[in-house]
Amino acid sequence: MAKKVLPLLLPPLLLAALGLAGLLLLCLPTRDVREPPAFKYGIVLDAGSSHTSMFVYKWPADKENDTGIVGQHSSCHVQGGGISSYADNPSGAGRSLVECLEQALRDVPRDRHASTPLYLGATAGMRLLNLRSPEAAAAVLAAVGQTLAQYPFDFRGARILSGQDEGVFGWVTANYLLENLIKYSWVGRWFRPRKGTLGAMDLGGASTQITFETSSPVEDPANEVHLRLYGQHYRVYTHSFLCYGQDQVLQRLLASALQGSSDPDLCRALVSQLFNVSTCGFSRCSFDGVFQPPLAGSFIAFSAFYRTVEFLRTKMGLPVATLQQLDAAVETTCKQTWEELQARAPGPLDRLANSCAAATFVQQLLSRGYGFDERTFGGLAFQRQAADTAVGWALGYMLNLTNLVPSDPPGLRKGLQRGAWSVALLLFGALLLAALALGLRQVRSAKAQRAI
Structure with a gap:
């Protein structure tokens, strides 16, 4: 008798087990869990008058649009003189960068190569070369651009920075790293720290820059720059001297x-x-x-x-x-x-x-x-560094060109919304009731056949 009833009860028992398991899972406490953040990378080549340096920057890919996040991952000193010293041998300027670019391939994870922006900014040495011989400067930039484009990074161009750009980007870098530009949240309100910003002073092989925030009238508008960073307005004076x-x-x-x-x-x-x-x-x-x-x-x-x-x-x-x-x-x-x-x-x-x-x-x-x-x-x-990152124009340059490092959506393991949870609860409850009804029906059917 039991052997005849068991096959009849197997389907409703399976349905009951499935419904019960679903109800148990729905009753477990759930919460949003942030996945370990992936990282993004950016590469800047600082082509100065006397030498070239490469900086690899790194930041969490799911960062919010705040500051104090981006830091220096690694660096490399290019052997030889600055790219302006290759005016008579432009291809040599490109070849001089290869050793550091090969290091970048190792420093940046392979799966991030294609999404890593790569920039080259040239400063006073190339500015002077461009004044003396625009054709030679263009040939050098073309040669280094050709070399950089051969690598699997997202190459976004090689250009000569103005002295004003060099000063402003150095100012942004210093104040970014020292968290003078950061915004803090307090009871839903945003405010700037009261300590204000620092002036920045750079001295390279062929130029020097001074940049600082000012509220006094600037009689020479050519040396005044207006910046809007993180919702705040900054009025800075900057000047570059050869x-x-x-x-x-x-x-x-x-x-x-x-x-x-x-x-x-x-x-x-x-x-x-x-x-x-x-x-x-x-x-x-x-x-x-x-x-x-x-x-x-x-x-x-x-x-x-x-x-x-x-x-x-x-x-x-x-x-x-x-x-x-x-x-x-x-x-x-x-x-x-x-x-x-x-x-x-x-x-x-x-x-x-x-x-x-x-x-x-x-x-x-x-x-x-x-x-x-x-x-x-x-x-x-x-100071040479702040927050374990070299102070100079390179980081500020990247922050500017990447729109202050846009973020990826954060990776979360999401629980069910309340409405979806209620529907799933009703579904599994109905599944249990259907299993119970089917089981009773199968038992009654078996009893009726036995009575006949």
């Missing part, structure tokens, strides 16, 4: 340094010729008749500013906390004989030979050129 414009003076200066004459007064006199402060058609100027509003707030100085001051501070062991100490450190360095300098600061001889010239130039640029005094110098920090 600091190696007077080649003859610098040749004399470097010749004096290389001869080791140990004469700081001669060195200072030669450098001071680079800063013409005798003429000014505005209410106030920096040098060469260029308007500059009063220095406002604190500043961060990077690139060659940092390297020069760090040499005085660490290699020479001299204090540079005040402008007076910086002057004294420069004078001490320039009074060293070549043998004394080598003994005190062993290192690459080419940089060591230029240490007096570079230190004097930085000291004169800060005091005579930009007008720093003891009070404003106290708000000047010399």
Whole structure:
């Protein structure tokens, strides 16, 4: 008898098990669970006047549109001179980048290659080459562009940056990394930190830039830039100077340094010729008749500013906390004989030979050129990095061209909506009732057949 009833009850029992399992699953607590974030990458080649550097940046792909997220993943120093030094051999400029590009292939995961933007920005060296020979500059850019386009990244062009762009992007980078541009949420309201922004100062092989936020009237609109970042408006003054414009003076200066004459007064006199402060058609100027509003707030100085001051501070062991100490450190360095300098600061001889010239130039640029005094110098920090990322124009350039790094939708494991959950509950409940009804029907049918 049992053998005859069991096959009849098997279908309703299976339906009942399925319905019961569904009800149990629906009763389990659920919540949204964020998946481990994937990462996006971006690559910027900083083609400076004396060398090229590659920076690989990394950020969570599901980031919200805030700041303080993007960081430096890796970097690479291209061997040889800047791409402008290949004016007579454009193809060599492209080949010089290959070693670092091969590193980028390893640093960026293969599945992210096609979606990784790749940029090359050239600065003062190429600006000068473009002034002397636009055809040669175009040939160099075409050669490096051809090389970059051969890699599986999303190559978005190679171009020459203006001095103004270089200054503004450096300012964006510094304040982005130091979280001066970040917005905080508090009870549903957004606000900026009260500490404000820092001014940014860059010094490369052939140009220098100063950029800072200002509220005073700018008499020369060409040096004023309006930015809107994260819903906030910034009005900044920026200016770029080609600091190696007077080649003859610098040749004399470097010749004096290389001869080791140990004469700081001669060195200072030669450098001071680079800063013409005798003429000014505005209410106030920096040098060469260029308007500059009063220095406002604190500043961060990077690139060659940092390297020069760090040499005085660490290699020479001299204090540079005040402008007076910086002057004294420069004078001490320039009074060293070549043998004394080598003994005190062993290192690459080419940089060591230029240490007096570079230190004097930085000291004169800060005091005579930009007008720093003891009070404003106290708000000047010399830094190479912030948040483990090199400070320079490259990150700000990428943030600008990628629209502040647009985000992918966050990856979530979603639970059922309440309405869908209710429908599923009713469905599995109906399945249990149908199984019960079918089972009863099968039992009654079996009893009726047995009665006959």
